[in-house]
Amino acid sequence: MTNTIVKTGLAFAALLLAASPALADPVQDVIHGPSLRASVVISSDVVRIGDLVDNAGTAAQIAIYRAPDLGTTGMVRTAQLIETLRANQVVGVDTHSLKEVAITRASRPLPAKDIEQQVAKALAHRGGLGDPENLSLTFDRELRDIQLDPALTGEMIAVATYYDPRSGRFDVLFDIASDTSSSPAKLRFTGTAVETVQAAVLMRPMERNDIIKASDVSIERRPKSEVGSDGVSLDRAIGMQMRRAMRAGQALRTLDLAKADLVTRDQGITLIYEAPGIYLTGRGKALEAGTKGDTVNVLNLQSKRTVQGIVVGPGQVAIIAAQPRVMRPATLAANSVATGKIE
Secondary structure (H helix, E strand, C coil): CHHHHHHHHHHHHHHHHHHHHHHHCCCCCCCCCCEECCEEEECCCEEEHHHHEECCHHHHHCEEEECCCCCCEEEEEHHHHHHHHHHCCCCCCECCCCCEEEEEECCEEECHHHHHHHHHHHHCCCCCCCCHHHEEEEECCCCCCEEECCCCCCCCEEEEEEECCCCCEEEEEEEECCCCCCCCEEEEEEEEEEEEEEEEEECCCECCCCECCHHHEEEEEEEHHHHCCCECCHHHHCCEEECCCECCCCECEHHHEEECCCECCCCEEEEEEEECCEEEEEEEEECCCECCCCEEEEEECCCCCEEEEEEEECCEEEECCCCCCCCCHHHHHHHHHHHCCCC
C-alpha cells in the first residue's frame, strides 16, 4: 500500500511539472465583458445595442433608439443608456466613466449650390433660355443643403424637366441611384427661372448730356427682358454722353448713350487751317454742337464769315479747305482754244 501511495504521489508531481510551463504563460483566450463606446457613426435609421456596446453578445442586434437625422449627431446620457441595457438583459457594462455617448448618423451631403447648378443645367437652352451660368433661379422653397443616405452614391440625373417661357415657371425631377436598392431616390424642385445678362447700371441719377465717369456706373446682372440684346459694357459706357435723363439703378442700353460732344453751341473754339506746308490757327465760335468727326458750322471771329469744319478735339475745329481742281490736258486745250491762247 505504501508503494501505491508513493507511485500516486510521483505521478501527481510529474503532472504538475508538466503543466507548470503552461501555467507560467499568459492566458491566451481572455473573455472581455461588455464595454461602452464613447462615440459611434451609424448608417441605419435605428441604433442597436451592438452599435454602442462592444462584446454585447446575442443582444447586439436589439434596436433600442431611433437614429438621429441624416448628417446630425445626438447625445445619450450614460445613466439612461445603462437603464436601457439592463432592461434588455445586458449588465456589467464597463462605462469607462463616460457621462454621455455621441451618436452620429452618416450621410452624403448635397450642397445647395450643387443643386442649383444641376437645375440650371437641366433648364439650359429650353424655351429660349441661354447658358446655365446666365440663369437666375428662384425656388418655391428655400434651397438648403440636403443630407442623403450614404447608399445614394449616384449622380443627379434629370428625368423630367418642364419650363414655361411665358411665366418662367420650372419643375425638374431628378433620380439618384442607390448601391443597395434598385429604386433610385427622387428629388423634385420647382420655381422660376430668368435669363440674365451683364449690364452697366447707373449708381446715381444722370441728366441729359452728362458725361459718364467710372464712379457713375457698376456692372450687375439684370434680366435679359429688361436690358434686351443691346446692353452696354462698363468700358463702353465710361466717357459717353447721356442722351436722356435716367434714374439711379437703371441699366444702360446703346440707345441711351452718344459720343460726348467735344464742341458745344456758342462755345469759343480754336479754328485750325492746315495744308501742305501751312498750319494756321484762329478764334471762332461754334454755331452747333458736335462730337469727334462731326461736321459743324462755325463763325470765324476775324472775318465774320460762317465756315464749315470738322471737330478734331475738345474745342477744336479744322477748317475744310477747298481742294484745287486738277484739269485734264484735253480740258486745258479746250479752254486755250476758247480764249485764243494756244501754246
